[in-house]
Amino acid sequence: MESIPSDPLLEDFLGSLLLERGLSRNTVESYRCDLEQQFSFLAAAGRDPLAATRTDLQGWLDQLAGGGEDVASVAPSTLRRKLACTRTFYRWMRREELIDGDPTRDLVVSAATRTLPLVLTRDQVQLLLAQPQGKDPLILRDKALLEVIYSCGLRASEAVGLEIGRIDFEAGFLRTVGKGGKERIVPFGSVAAAALIEWIEDGRSELLTDKSDAWLFLNARGGQLSRQALHATVRRYGRSAGLPAQLTPHTLRHTFATHLLAGGCDLRALQEMLGHADIATTQMYTHLSTDDLRSAYFAAHPRAA
Numbered sequence: 121m122e123s124i125p126s127d128p129l130l131e132d133f134l135g136s137l138l139l140e141r142g143l144s145r146n147t148v149e150s151y152r153c154d155l156e157q158q159f160s161f162l163a164a165a166g167r168d169p170l171a172a173t174r175t176d177l178q179g180w181l182d183q184l185a186g187g188g189e190d191v192a193s194v195a196p197s198t199l200r201r202k203l204a205c206t207r208t209f210y211r212w213m214r215r216e217e218l219i220d221g222d223p224t225r226d227l228v229v230s231a232a233t234r235t236l237p238l239v240l241t242r243d244q245v246q247l248l249l250a251q252p253q254g255k256d257p258l259i260l261r262d263k264a265l266l267e268v269i270y271s272c273g274l275r276a277s278e279a280v281g282l283e284i285g286r287i288d289f290e291a292g293f294l295r296t297v298g299k300g301g302k303e304r305i306v307p308f309g310s311v312a313a314a315a316l317i318e319w320i321e322d323g324r325s326e327l328l329t330d331k332s333d334a335w336l337f338l339n340a341r342g343g344q345l346s347r348q349a350l351h352a353t354v355r356r357y358g359r360s361a362g363l364p365a366q367l368t369p370h371t372l373r374h375t376f377a378t379h380l381l382a383g384g385c386d387l388r389a390l391q392e393m394l395g396h397a398d399i400a401t402t403q404m405y406t407h408l409s410t411d412d413l414r415s416a417y418f419a420a421h422p423r424a425a
C-alpha cells in the first residue's frame with residue numbers, strides 16, 4: 121500500500137493520544153498505520169473519513185478479513201485491533217463535534233477459527249539464517265539480527281530497541297524491555313553471540329555516530345534501526361530463501377517458542393522468556409505437534425546441544 125500525505129485530522133487525533141491519554145509512541149504509530157490504511161481504502165471509494173458510514177467501514181474490515189488481489193487477509197486478532205482503533209478515532213471525532221453520529225456502533229469482525237502461527241521447520245530456519253553472506257556492515261547487522269531474534273524470541277520493537285549496554289556476553293544473557301515497559305532477561309546461544317561480536321567489532325563500528333552509541337542495531341546512516349526496516353529485512357531474506365510470503369520477525373519469535381516447548385522447556389520458563397503477562401497466551405504453542413517439533417528443536421536450535 122502506498123503511503124498517503126499527512127492528514128491534519130489524523131495528526132490532531134494522534135496528538136490527543138500522546139498528550140491527553142499518554143499512550144506510548146509505538147502505540148500511537150500503530151494507530152497511525154491502521155488509520156492511514158483505512159483512509160486509503162476510503163479514498164479509493166471516493167469517501168472522506170468525516171463522511172464515512174457504517175457500510176464504508178464494514179467494507180474495509182470485510183476486505184481485510186477476506187483478502188484479495190491487492191491485500192492479504194489478516195488474522196482475527198489484527199482485525200479486532202483495527203476495529204478498536206477505528207472506534208476510538210470516530211468516538212474522538214464525535215466528542216470534538218466533527219461528526220454527528222457514530223458509524224462504528226454496529227461494526228463487527230467476521231468470526232473465524234483461530235489459526236496457529238506460522239512456524240519454520242528446521243530446514244527453513246537453516247536456509248533463512250544462512251542468507252546474509254559477506255562482510256559488509258549491513259550484512260553483518262542483518263545476520264546478527266536474525267540470529268538474536270531466533271535465539272531470544274524477541275518482538276520486533278524489542279530487537280530494534282536493544283541497547284548495547286544490555287548485552288552480557290560473559291553470562292550469555294541480554295536484558296530487553298517489553299510491553300508495559302517491563303524488563304526481562306533472556307539467554308542467547310553461542311551462534312548468536314558470535315554473530316553479535318562480529319557485528320559490533322566489524323560492522324557497527326563503521327556506522328557508529330555520537331548520537332547512536334546506545335543502540336545495538338543501526339541503520340545505514342548510523343541511526344536507530346526502525347521496525348519497518350526490520351520487517352523489510354526479514355521479508356527480503358525470506359524471499360531469497362524461498363520461504364512463505366507471510367514471514368515476519370514474529371515468525372522467528374513463534375519458531376523460538378515452538379522449538380523450546382517441543383524440546384521440553386517448562387511452560388512457565390517460556391512465559392518468562394517471551395514476556396507474556398498471561399500464560400494462556402503461551403499455551404497456544406501446546407496445540408502444535410510436539411513429537412515432530414521435538415526432533416526439529418534438537419536438530420535446529422543453537423542451545424539444544
